Amino acid sequence: MSDSTATGEQVVRHDFDVPNVFTQAQLGWEAWLEPLPIDELTERHYDGLVDKGRANSPYFRLLVRDPDILGARTRTDNDIFYNEKGGLPRAQRELSAAAASRTNGCLFCASVHSRFASQKSKRPDDVQRLLDAGTSAPQSDPQWRATIDASVALTKTPGEFGAEHVRQLREAGLDDLAIADVIHGAAFFNWANRLMLSLGEPTPPATPAG
Amino acid sequence: MSTDVIDRLVGIDEGDPVFALRVQRPDAKRNAQASYDALFASDALEHVGRPERLAIAYWAVALAQSVVAPHYRDLLAAESPQTLAALDAALPGAVTTGPYGDYPDGPLSVENQQGLHWQAPPELVAAVGVRLAAALEHTHLLTYRPRDASADALQALLDAGWDTTGIVTLSQLVSFLNFQLRVVAGLTVLKGELR
Numbered sequence: 001m002s003d004s005t006a007t008g009e010q011v012v013r014h015d016f017d018v019p020n021v022f023t024q025a026q027l028g029w030e031a032w033l034e035p036l037p038i039d040e041l042t043e044r045h046y047d048g049l050v051d052k053g054r055a056n057s058p059y060f061r062l063l064v065r066d067p068d069i070l071g072a073r074t075r076t077d078n079d080i081f082y083n084e085k086g087g088l089p090r091a092q093r094e095l096s097a098a099a100a101s102r103t104n105g106c107l108f109c110a111s112v113h114s115r116f117a118s119q120k121s122k123r124p125d126d127v128q129r130l131l132d133a134g135t136s137a138p139q140s141d142p143q144w145r146a147t148i149d150a151s152v153a154l155t156k157t158p159g160e161f162g163a164e165h166v167r168q169l170r171e172a173g174l175d176d177l178a179i180a181d182v183i184h185g186a187a188f189f190n191w192a193n194r195l196m197l198s199l200g201e202p203t204p205p206a207t208p209a210g
Numbered sequence: 211m212s213t214d215v216i217d218r219l220v221g222i223d224e225g226d227p228v229f230a231l232r233v234q235r236p237d238a239k240r241n242a243q244a245s246y247d248a249l250f251a252s253d254a255l256e257h258v259g260r261p262e263r264l265a266i267a268y269w270a271v272a273l274a275q276s277v278v279a280p281h282y283r284d285l286l287a288a289e290s291p292q293t294l295a296a297l298d299a300a301l302p303g304a305v306t307t308g309p310y311g312d313y314p315d316g317p318l319s320v321e322n323q324q325g326l327h328w329q330a331p332p333e334l335v336a337a338v339g340v341r342l343a344a345a346l347e348h349t350h351l352l353t354y355r356p357r358d359a360s361a362d363a364l365q366a367l368l369d370a371g372w373d374t375t376g377i378v379t380l381s382q383l384v385s386f387l388n389f390q391l392r393v394v395a396g397l398t399v400l401k402g403e404l405r
Contacts, residue, residue, distance in 0.1 A: 009368045011361045020316030032361040033374045065375040069382045072244035079237035104309050105357030157308040158275040159395045166403040180231045183396030191389035194352045198359035
């Protein structure tokens with residue numbers, strides 16, 4: 001493990017005002033490092049992007065610099081969140097993502113997945129309470145309460161997830177596959193949050209929230 | 211025993227109830243393994259070498275006090291026992307609890323939480339070099355206080371000899387491990403509750 005000399009590369013600095021509240025509004029995201037130019041994308045890169053349309057996103061064109069891990073990650077993500085064969089309702093998968101993001105402090109991820117949770121559940125006020133007052137804010141639905149509590153416990157470092165969380169999820173009516181989905185949803189956002197937070201920053205919403 | 215690393219780390223055999231649960235999300239199972247392979251059996255090592263990958267991986271899971279730490283410890287011990295010894299010596303001064311950190315100035319500032327801003331001690335830098343030491347500091351940042359991540363933190367990596375592609379791989383490594391260790395932690399608890 002020898003020391004290398006610095007390459008002289010510089011980060012990309014932005015001068016917009018970053019968002020400073022959790023919101024369900026549509027934020028953008030800009031990278032601090034140079035995404036791969038579109039005209040340099042090869043077949044291996046497109047395989048890593050999985051969905052060709054992601055070539056338009058600076059986030060995915062930065063991550064595609066390591067195409068193999070990006071491709072595997074995207075396919076993991078899709079199965080955890082979009083495989084609707086049983087298990088946790090979609091709204092609560094998004095809720096697990098939002099709760100992990102609220103705990104880690106990822107305003108961008110929280111905006112995307114709180115919006116999805118609202119769309120799928122038709123309960124935007126319950127979602128907004130999580131954003132405004134935090135993960136311990138009251139939730140009257142026992143499944144939402146249990147999903148949030150488990151996701152937060154799993155997100156802490158070191159983890160605090162224990163048998164009591166499994167029992168709480170089960171008593172709220174979730175089956176074993178649904179409980180596994182909560183675990184995977186929260187765990188996956190501990191991956192996503194760290195990428196979004198560390199490689200760039202959110203841009204303000206195009207139009208004001210609400 | 212399965213060759214799937216998460217199955218192995220949780221202690222899941224074919225036929226176990228948790229095995230049957232994972233099979234119902236086949237792409238997630240297959241691609242969690244493919245992610246591990248992409249990071250630790252990659253044929254593209256010019257930006258981040260294998261000893262660096264294993265040192266960063268062990269550091270990330272040791273900081274998180276995860277049950278998967280022995281797995282990465284063994285891999286690193288086989289690759290670079292000197293690096294492992296240096297990391298173990300530095301670990302007690304680096305372990306804390308998270309997540310903590312600051313929000314952009316505004317209404318969320320009341321939620322700012324103070325905590326350790328760890329810097330590699332001189333003995334560790336001497337043992338592993340400036341480049342890896344900078345990655346270990348970044349790993350600490352991403353493990354405990356990801357919301358403190360910044361352009362300056364990436365510039366520090368560039369200045370220490372990392373290039374853009376290497377930083378992407380470094381970020382994926384630490385972030386993936388924060389996923390994997392939580393899947394293992396969660397499924398281990400769930401397995402105990404199914405019996």
